[in-house]
Amino acid sequence: MKxxxxxxxxxxxxxxxxxFLVSFVVARVFTAFFPSTVLQVSGYxxxxxxxxxxxxxxxxxxxINYRDDNIDRIAAIIFGIGGGLVGDEIGxxxxxxxxxxxxxxxxxxxxxxxxxxxxxxxxxxxxxxxELYGFFRQNIDLYVGLFLxxxxxxxxxxxxxxxxxxxxxxxxxxxxxxxxxxIIRYLKHYSPE
Numbered sequence: 558m559k560x561x562x563x564x565x566x567x568x569x570x571x572x573x574x575x576x577f578l579v580s581f582v583v584a585r586v587f588t589a590f591f592p593s594t595v596l597q598v599s600g601y602x603x604x605x606x607x608x609x610x611x612x613x614x615x616x617x618x619x620x621i622n623y624r625d626d627n628i629d630r631i632a633a634i635i636f637g638i639g640g641g642l643v644g645d646e647i648g649x650x651x652x653x654x655x656x657x658x659x660x661x662x663x664x665x666x667x668x669x670x671x672x673x674x675x676x677x678x679x680x681x682x683x684x685x686x687x688e689l690y691g692f693f694r695q696n697i698d699l700y701v702g703l704f705l706x707x708x709x710x711x712x713x714x715x716x717x718x719x720x721x722x723x724x725x726x727x728x729x730x731x732x733x734x735x736x737x738x739x740i741i742r743y744l745k746h747y748s749p750e
Contacts, residue, residue, distance in 0.1 A: 569633040574672055576637025577644065580609075581665060584645040588656070606646040612639025644668065702735030 584605060587594075596603040616636030619628055644665055648658025678685060709728035712721055 569629055570672075570676070572630055572633040573637040573640070574669075576634045577641040578669075580638040580641025581645050582641075584642055588645075604646055604649065606643045606650065609639040609642025609644075609646075612636070613643065615639070696739065698735045699739040702732045702739065705729070705732035706736065 596605075612635050616632045616634075616639055619632035620636065623629070623632070645661065646656065647664040648661035649656045651660050652658045705728050709725040709732060712725040713729065716722055716725070
């Protein structure tokens, strides 16, 4: 049996992602301009995530059961549209009623970021791993120290919770110690003897 690899059809990922984005944007724009236009069945509001779930199932079924380029593209489009309709109502699903929840935008931005990182890694994975290895091998203490210093200072600035302040202060002190250790090592290495 011939094995298919995801990398052999990267165009389908792009088609699916583009369909997802267009579907999400169209659903958001339509809802913004026509908020009272809803499908009612026996007095119940049928949200479009149900339609999205049906499209996800149909697109997935087509993609799994057929090996034809045209059907694969159609399946990717259907799957993407379904995902966009479900993604549009993530906030509603998580909060049980707030369609305009910021969680929806967080979900979509996270999904796009994940898709872009995976795409980048699939294309340049070995070069990225080599670069990261060299990056962390030489100055890991400095990078971790800087990361911890910036993150903990953000928590210190924004919080009035005692536990958060204490933990962030401890983290900030550890970060400063890591940075200071790196600076001392740098000065010793480059100081004239």
